[in-house]
Amino acid sequence: MQKVTLFPQSCKGMEDCGICAFVCPKSLFVASEEMNETGYLPPMPPDEEKCTACGNCMIYCPDFAIAVEGGAVDGREE
């Protein structure tokens, strides 16, 4: 099952934001080379094999550009 869904048009870019990469414990986010509609570089889809669905990228993304399903995402405490 796909864990991470990206909404690249909502993203404000890995260059100026990049919070998803910072909070991912597995460092799965790297910038795409394709700009979105507003000229930002959103992340490429992360490696589903390595993703633990911790939910960090979703919860920290300021632009509602990432959703995560399954795994430890619900109710996880740090």
Place this chain on the structure above:
Amino acid sequence: MSEKTHPLRKYMRPQVKKTTFCPGCGAGIITQALLRAIDELGLTMDDFVFVSGIGCSAWIPSPLFNADTLHTTHGRPIAFASGVKMGLPDKHVIVVSGDGDLSAIGGNHLIHAARRNIDMTVILVNNGIYGMTGGQTAPTTPHGLITITSPYGNAEHEFDISSLVTAAGASYVARWTAYHPRQMTKSIKKGIEKKGFAMIEAITQCPVQFGRVSKQGSAVNMMKNYKENGIRIEKAARMDASELLVKIVEGEFVDCDKPELISSSAAALQGPTGGSN
């Protein structure tokens, strides 16, 4: 099959596709922490009225939230919200605004609403600077920091807003940084459920203004700072002032139950002096 959407998108006005914030701004993290709290409580947007003032964070609910929203003048959202709450005591009233709005120009309303213990939840988004107007010194700007209006270093001292509002009489006060959104959501839930005045002070990065003048730079660097220097209030209590200088004290400052304004007023009317003419 319909296209997938973000699970919190259902709380937003359909025509608003994006937040208004700069890349990396923490206001979006706080927006999500708030919506997640509403989601986890199983409430709907019809259970709320959102009130905001002027500044970047005032645009968290307006126009983003698909709810009754009142976007007001600079500094006054708590005053407006007090009237809304007195007219609709069964609704949850949430004020979302910034440190400049709520602690500078609106500081008087903040402390008096806390003192009255009127039932509302204030999300005070504290980025330590005036972001929307271009990076001027705020009451929350650290001493010594060079900003556009303190070019020789800020000679003033910053407010500890959570301590201020605790002292003013709030029923619930918590502070979290944007690096701790799960804890923030938990506190917002407690604040919404608290019958009385609740404030969640959300410390957040403004990479464009504060990041520039503080030389902390990017959103990620500012969040690293929150990660490294965030300290729980319980631990901070055992440390002295010099150790705490660079620390950001997080956690619950107060969580108590005491008579709330509107229910107290109603009870007083029925009480021993209320029945007579």
Place this chain on the structure above:
Amino acid sequence: MGEARQINTGTHFMMGNQACAEGVIAAGCGFAAGYPITPASEVFNALAKQLPKAGGTLLQTEDEISAVCAAIGASWAGLKSFTVTSGPGISLMQENIGLAVATETPLVIVDVQRLGPSTGVPSVGMAGDMVQVARGSHGDYQIIAICPESPQEMFDMTVQAFNLAEEYRVPVFVMAEGFVGHMRERVVIPDESQIKLVHRKITQGGEPLTRRDFLDPEVAPMPVFGRGLKTHVTSSCHDEYGMRNLSDPDVMHRYIMTPIEKILGKRDRIVEVEADHEGAKLVLVSYGVVSRSSRQAAAMARAAGLKVGTLRLKTAWPFPDKEVRAAAESADFILVLENNTGQMYPYIKAESAHACKIDFLGPQVLGQIHDPQYILAKIREIMK
């Protein structure tokens, strides 16, 4: 709140400020906010006791800014809302009076005016806020202001102010002066069935972007909070749907002009004057408590064979331009009497100077009510 009204029907010997509070109750007010200030305090003092028993709520705020904001918030919560103050409080409220205009919020503000500027003399009445209530907030706009001359009218006009606010979704000012607020006279409060009340039209359902909640010259129904309407209210420039728009010049134009047209377009229904100047050579134009002196001076002049009439502006804003013009065009001389240094005089002059001579007469000493003999002496000087 209407069903719980506790109206003091009967004939009373009553202070103007108390009569105002009785009017607030009779109008079905649901929320009042206020901050203590002389010479207006008695209104809120009375409401503190009476309004909760009539089903309303009150908030004594930390300042007048908070008072007007809370009243606007309660109006959006669906209640008839009220605040009362004097000049310094109006000065503090100005920014948010602009918000009430821009968001088309029904609101009643009673201004028991006092001698200024600055702290001035709190207990001495003067009509010191006549222009600031209409022009004191930034930007271009129209409000409604009415001027009581007696404790009876403190009751009547307070009820009327609520009706106007509800009908036109606009802040309405009752421009009392300290004299009227503190004056004690006979006040007749009618039976509840005899008091005509207006209630705002409320939006009945529909998605936000399909509803024209704002900027209707015929007054849009109000999408009050708490009914699942998902209303968007903003102090910023907005379109008919209430959505912020800071880029479209047409929207900016409508944002300013439509709330103005909403009031000016209905001015014939709103504006009230008392005109008693048929065949008069000289017309005394006044408003508020001065009108009492004006009428007496006119009666004395007529008894002496002088053709003197009166025009009393019961409505100050929107400005009774046509009514003033009609007086000017039928007379040779307009004499303007105001309990100040001539706040409304330029507006009256602008409608009169083309047709007749015009002059201004303030009270013999500022802060005193015009002595009718003093007015009569001026009349004789003009008409000799």
